[in-house]
Amino acid sequence: MSMNNQGRPSQPGAAQDNDIPTISGDRGLDLEAALIFEIGRGGVTGVDLPDVRVNEKRLGELRRKGAVGLPGLSEPEVIRHYVRLSRQNYAIDAGLYPLGSCTMKHNPRLNEKMARLPGFGDLHPLAPRAATQGALQLIDQLMTWLTTLTGMPAVAMSPKAGAHGELCGLLAIRAAVEARGEKRNRILVPESAHGTNPATAAFAGFTVDEVPAKPNGHVDAAALKAKLGPDVAAIMLTNPNTCGLFEGEVIEIAKAVHAAGAYFYCDGANFNAIAGRVRPGDLGIDAMHINLHKTFSTPHGGGGPGAGPVVLSERLAAYAPLPLLLADKDGFRLIEDRAELPAGAKPFGRMCAFHGQMGMFVRALSYMLSHGRDGVRQASEDAVLSANYILASLKDVMSAPFGEGPCMHEALFDDTFLEGTGVTTLDFAKAMIDEGYHPMTMYFPLVVHGAMLIEPTESESKESLDRFIAVLRGLAEEAKAGKRERFEGAPRYAPRRRLDETAAARKPVLRWKPDPLPQAAE
Amino acid sequence: MRYLPLTPDDRRAMLARIGAPNIDALFRDVPREAVVPLSVFDLPETQGELEVERALSKLAAKNVAAGSAPSFCGAGAYKHHVPSAVDHLIQRSEFLTAYTPYQPEIAQGTLQVLFEFQSQVALLTGMDVANASLYDGSTATAEAVLMAQRLTRRGKAILSGGLHPHYAETVETVASLSGQVTRAPVTPGKAEDIAALIDNDTACVVVQSPDVFGLIRNLRPIAEAAHAKGALLIAVVTEAVSLGLLESPGAQGADIVACEGQSIGNGLNFGGPYVGLFAAREKFLRQMPGRLCGETVDAAGKRGFVLTLSTREQHIRREKATSNICTNSGLCALAFTIHLSLLGEEGLARLARINHARASALADRLARLPGVELMTPSFFNEFTLKLPKAAAPVVDALAQKGILAGVPASRLMPHEAGARDLLIVAATETNTDDDFAALEAALKWSVGESQSDQKEVLA
Numbered sequence: 002m003s004m005n006n007q008g009r010p011s012q013p014g015a016a017q018d019n020d021i022p023t024i025s026g027d028r029g030l031d032l033e034a035a036l037i038f039e040i041g042r043g044g045v046t047g048v049d050l051p052d053v054r055v056n057e058k059r060l061g062e063l064r065r066k067g068a069v070g071l072p073g074l075s076e077p078e079v080i081r082h083y084v085r086l087s088r089q090n091y092a093i094d095a096g097l098y099p100l101g102s103c104t105m106k107h108n109p110r111l112n113e114k115m116a117r118l119p120g121f122g123d124l125h126p127l128a129p130r131a132a133t134q135g136a137l138q139l140i141d142q143l144m145t146w147l148t149t150l151t152g153m154p155a156v157a158m159s160p161k162a163g164a165h166g167e168l169c170g171l172l173a174i175r176a177a178v179e180a181r182g183e184k185r186n187r188i189l190v191p192e193s194a195h196g197t198n199p200a201t202a203a204f205a206g207f208t209v210d211e212v213p214a215k216p217n218g219h220v221d222a223a224a225l226k227a228k229l230g231p232d233v234a235a236i237m238l239t240n241p242n243t244c245g246l247f248e249g250e251v252i253e254i255a256k257a258v259h260a261a262g263a264y265f266y267c268d269g270a271n272f273n274a275i276a277g278r279v280r281p282g283d284l285g286i287d288a289m290h291i292n293l294h295k296t297f298s299t300p301h302g303g304g305g306p307g308a309g310p311v312v313l314s315e316r317l318a319a320y321a322p323l324p325l326l327l328a329d330k331d332g333f334r335l336i337e338d339r340a341e342l343p344a345g346a347k348p349f350g351r352m353c354a355f356h357g358q359m360g361m362f363v364r365a366l367s368y369m370l371s372h373g374r375d376g377v378r379q380a381s382e383d384a385v386l387s388a389n390y391i392l393a394s395l396k397d398v399m400s401a402p403f404g405e406g407p408c409m410h411e412a413l414f415d416d417t418f419l420e421g422t423g424v425t426t427l428d429f430a431k432a433m434i435d436e437g438y439h440p441m442t443m444y445f446p447l448v449v450h451g452a453m454l455i456e457p458t459e460s461e462s463k464e465s466l467d468r469f470i471a472v473l474r475g476l477a478e479e480a481k482a483g484k485r486e487r488f489e490g491a492p493r494y495a496p497r498r499r500l501d502e503t504a505a506a507r508k509p510v511l512r513w514k515p516d517p518l519p520q521a522a523e
Numbered sequence: 524m525r526y527l528p529l530t531p532d533d534r535r536a537m538l539a540r541i542g543a544p545n546i547d548a549l550f551r552d553v554p555r556e557a558v559v560p561l562s563v564f565d566l567p568e569t570q571g572e573l574e575v576e577r578a579l580s581k582l583a584a585k586n587v588a589a590g591s592a593p594s595f596c597g598a599g600a601y602k603h604h605v606p607s608a609v610d611h612l613i614q615r616s617e618f619l620t621a622y623t624p625y626q627p628e629i630a631q632g633t634l635q636v637l638f639e640f641q642s643q644v645a646l647l648t649g650m651d652v653a654n655a656s657l658y659d660g661s662t663a664t665a666e667a668v669l670m671a672q673r674l675t676r677r678g679k680a681i682l683s684g685g686l687h688p689h690y691a692e693t694v695e696t697v698a699s700l701s702g703q704v705t706r707a708p709v710t711p712g713k714a715e716d717i718a719a720l721i722d723n724d725t726a727c728v729v730v731q732s733p734d735v736f737g738l739i740r741n742l743r744p745i746a747e748a749a750h751a752k753g754a755l756l757i758a759v760v761t762e763a764v765s766l767g768l769l770e771s772p773g774a775q776g777a778d779i780v781a782c783e784g785q786s787i788g789n790g791l792n793f794g795g796p797y798v799g800l801f802a803a804r805e806k807f808l809r810q811m812p813g814r815l816c817g818e819t820v821d822a823a824g825k826r827g828f829v830l831t832l833s834t835r836e837q838h839i840r841r842e843k844a845t846s847n848i849c850t851n852s853g854l855c856a857l858a859f860t861i862h863l864s865l866l867g868e869e870g871l872a873r874l875a876r877i878n879h880a881r882a883s884a885l886a887d888r889l890a891r892l893p894g895v896e897l898m899t900p901s902f903f904n905e906f907t908l909k910l911p912k913a914a915a916p917v918v919d920a921l922a923q924k925g926i927l928a929g930v931p932a933s934r935l936m937p938h939e940a941g942a943r944d945l946l947i948v949a950a951t952e953t954n955t956d957d958d959f960a961a962l963e964a965a966l967k968w969s970v971g972e973s974q975s976d977q978k979e980v981l982a
Contacts, residue, residue, distance in 0.1 A: 037639055037864050047865030048606055050873040050952070053880045055768070060879070061739035061901035063732075063770045070646045073867035080608055083636075083861055087617035090632035094616030100625075107526055108620050111572050116792075117610075120583025125596040126794030127930045128587060129922040135585030136793050142582075149564055161658040161795065164837070164849045172696065200837035200847035206700040209842040247552035277564065278550065283557050302613075302854030303633035304623040304814070306658070306796030322696070338937045350696030354599055354661035354689035354783075355794025367579060373569035376524040378561055382546050383529050386537055389549050393541040406541070407549040434629055439622075445838075462528035463537065490822070495628040498822035502627075505819035505831040509808070511652050512642040 031496060034085040038513040041072020047079050070515060089496040090303070091439045097461055097469050101411040101442035101454025102195070102243060104273050104295035106384075109371065112299070112364035121363050126355040130334055136359065137333035140326055143366045147291060147310055150377065151272075152280030155318035157311045158326070159357040163270060166290025166309025167201040167237070169352055173288060173313060173320040174235045174264045175205060176349035180320075185234035185263065191220045193244060193446040198237045198268060207234060214448045218244035218403045218413070222254055229261035239268035240284070241275065243446040244403060245388065245411035245454065255285025264288065264317065272296045273458075274385055274410035277378025287314040293358070297365035308361035323348045324356050383459035384410040387466055391455055394470040398477040402449050410458070416451025424480040426451040428488035435487075435494045436472045524569050587927065589791055593958035594927040595885075597905045597949025598735060598935060599660070599687050599761045600794065601786040603874075604953055609788050609861045613854055623814075623850070627829040628821070633853065634828035637816035640860040647766045647863075648758075648780040649773025650802035655814040655830075656856040657848060660761055660783025661693040663799030664729065666812045666846055667757045667779040668698040670803075671727035673810050673845070675755060678702025679725045683717055684709035685734025687761055688935040694729065702726060709939050711736050711907055711932070712898035718748035725752055727779075731759035732772070735935065736898065736947060737905035739769065746776025755779060763787050763800065763859075764951075765903040767875030779803045788862030789855050798855035809835065812846030874952060878904035882950040888963050889948070894970050898945065905949040907932065910970060914946040917969045926965050 026033050098105035147156045160166035178185045188202040191212045199209040212225045236258055240248045258265045267289040273296040281289050293299045293308040325336040392412035396404040400417035416426045430440030442454040589602040624630030637655045644653035657663040668680045680698050682691050684707045695704045707715045728749050732740035746756040758772030760782040772780045782800035817831035837844040882904040890897040894911030914931035921928040932945035
């Protein structure tokens with residue numbers, strides 16, 4: 002019997018043959034965790050604090066009258082609870098995490114340690130200038146890395162994630178268009194774009210006009226050019242695009258966009274494919290966000306926090322939001338007030354309180370200093386090499402719509418190879434879970450039917466890639482051989498079987514509620 | 524390079540399988556003129572851990588950490604003690620290095636945490652439902668205003684003068700695209716008559732309590748006035764610990780609550796990453812921004828959790844989504860949830876009482892100094908003093924003496940003439956009696972200097 006990398010039998014049904022329900026509901030190392038509200042109780046706490054009385058005269062007669070309703074737990078119970086929960090998660094530290102477009106690369110622990118230095122982690126955002134010079138210098142160094150790697154003159158540091166960076170870029174474009182006394186309300190967005198692109202364009206008050214993709218996965222440059230006009234404010238192009246392909250006509254597109262008086266926003270989600278080899282500034286890009294949590298490995302943390310600084314061209318730099326970072330004879334300072342702006346600065350506003358995701362800045366700079374320019378370039382090359390290796394190793398058994406290659410940092414497959422098997426992209430992905438892998442990105446990009454987008458990143462060894470390839474080949478062959486049972490019930494060996502998402506949406510239960518006993522009114 | 528597992532032999536073998544002569548061949552779609560040599564990047568080469576640690580530690584040492592000095596800075600970010608268990612747990616690989624839980628069968632850890640988080644936030648704010656978090660308090664406030672504009676189909680948002688100015692600027696940046704944003708006058712230590720500004724075009728009023736000066740605001744009459752005109756009340760909280768002692772915004776009639784969750788579980792981090800708490804009345808659920816986690820069952824009938832109602836979100840709805848947000852503040856939300864689980868009902872209540880008692884004791888001491896006046900008759904753990912001279916130079920002078928005295932109001936509202944002499948001072952459970960004595964003595968020195976200046980002028 003073959004074993005997968007979780008040490009479980011990988012023959013379907015083999016585990017079920019021995020599947021005697023346990024009395025506890027736990028199964029060996031698979032440990033269940035009730036909700037904290039179900040295990041907590043009154044009279045217990047995990048933090049020892051003195052019981053002080055307060056004088057109510059300064060509470061404006063607004064002292065809380067009822068209990069909050071929080072459960073009480075001791076420290077060992079809290080630790081056990083969250084350790085048990087953690088073990089129900091897949092993680093990049095545990096295995097290959099080939100989510101296309103998400104860039105699940107290794108998260109170095111040095112970066113965690115650096116972000117926790119008290120001078121960064123315990124620094125108040127509004128501490129006096131003299132107390133924050135090292136932090137401002139760190140931001141300045143990171144800005145130098147970002148502008149140098151992108152070949153762009155300016156960068157806005159405050160956006161808190163990629164989508165927030167998109168918003169920042171489009172607001173700068175809006176301000177630039179308005180400063181020219183023009184009205185341009187349309188944004189061109191390829192249909193292969195991330196969902197955030199059209200959502201951001203709408204959020205920033207623009208109308209969205211979709212540009213079709215060509216059958217070869219590239220944006221239809223002719224169609225794009227035909228749509229340009231005096232009401233177009235910008236295009237939003239992802240490059241490398243979401244099919245994992247470099248848009249080779251990008252320079253021509255940029256020229257046409259600029260000739261039409263519009264701006265070129267680039268979604269930098271895939272910058273990790275080209276960092277250290279290609280500078281977006283050389284491609285004619287006016288604004289691009291950089292997902293520090295992708296290219297520069299700040300941890301994804303189960304969905305955030307991210308960070309999305311936006312590099313800006315000369316044409317847009319003046320519109321960067323507050324605060325601005327300046328160096329003068331006394332060191333670094335933040336410009337937070339319009340009255341103190343340097344000549345020419347016309348910030349469009351403010352993206353958030355304070356000055357951005359400092360904790361992510363420290364981690365990203367730690368990554369950059371560790372890699373150096375040579376390591377950044379090598380990482381991009383290894384990411385692209387690994388994706389092409391997967392494409393070349395699987396295109397005979399899985400269908401690759403653009404399989405002639407080369408691809409960039411991710412390899413795109415579709416569901417043509419599953420035609421007639423009764424197995425869907427979803428089934429195929431869930432079967433990967435039983436094999437000990439996180440599935441690839443499914444059903445995205447939308448321009449390909451049943452898309453499966455695989456991004457191995459530069460963090461995998463050749464042995465790891467070979468094993469992954471062998472498993473996917475095996476699954477593809479099983480599907481084609483008509484062995485549907487492996488796929489239909491998958492996953493079998495995960496902490497949960499397939500979850501009913503329809504039921505969750507039909508009658509949403511979004512929080513724990515106390516049993517309907519009479520409660521003291523608050 | 525220690526993070527890159529491929530060897531030169533591996534790379535050669537892989538290129539051979541691909542059928543490419545070299546790595547450049549894989550980049551052949553890139554226009555030739557756009558490929559640059561490494562030498563164009565004026566940046567350092569690879570360094571070992573030791574060198575990187577040395578370089579970054581040097582930068583960190585130039586800063587004054589809140590825990591290394593008597594520190595009284597607040598105004599939207601608060602120094603609290605975070606139990607050791609919190610940082611240990613959030614650094615577990617399975618939480619730290621997981622992605623968004625799009626594959627729920629192997630992400631139940633993250634999902635159940637989010638369900639617990641949503642439950643805690645709903646309880647704490649006194650609201651029906653909460654989302655899985657937004658970036659921070661300021662962006663949560665901006666999202667709340669956009670949501671109110673959608674719900675009421677009205678454009679006008681009225682911001683209290685006590686709303687943190689960074690929050691107000693964040694709201695203006697996005698909400699002025701979809702309507703108009705009006706700021707009420709700044710009235711330090713007093714509640715403005717915001718109800719008088721509400722009219723039939725008003726989508727929402729946004730009121731922070733405790734406000735940026737620390738003053739506790741009574742939201743009830745504002746909620747009534749807003750509802751009478753068909754407008755919504757958005758309550759903003761920048762100090763989540765206050766909810767352990769003060770009546771919740773939900774109990775006071777708020778329709779949407781936007782709250783900064785940093786002070787539970789999360790460090791100061793020079794301003795981010797933080798965690799935006801976002802809660803609302805159930806009837807507004809479909810217009811909420813951000814991720815939601817919901818309970819369901821798996822194919823074997825076991826309880827489990829999934830991301831749900833994603834038809835509101837950008838990856839499904841694209842330009843028709845309720846927001847463009849694509850992340851939450853996952854790991855910060857986890858830290859919040861673990862810290863709040865450790866505190867529990869009794870721990871949170873005690874922590875909140877200690878904070879108020881500490882701040883109250885400090886306010887009494889400082890208000891006795893000659894020429895110093897306490898501006899905020901009510902407050903939680905933060906209050907505003909009027910000094911007999913401009914506050915910003917006082918703060919800078921005290922920083923030279925190793926004391927972080929607080930936030931001068933003029934830093935947040937430089938054009939507000941009445942803010943020049945105001946100092947916003949926060950005190951939490953982390954401040955010792957020695958800290959109090961140091962601040963008191965230093966302020967006395969600083970104020971005494973000013974009084975002798977005045978005497979000289981008079982003479």
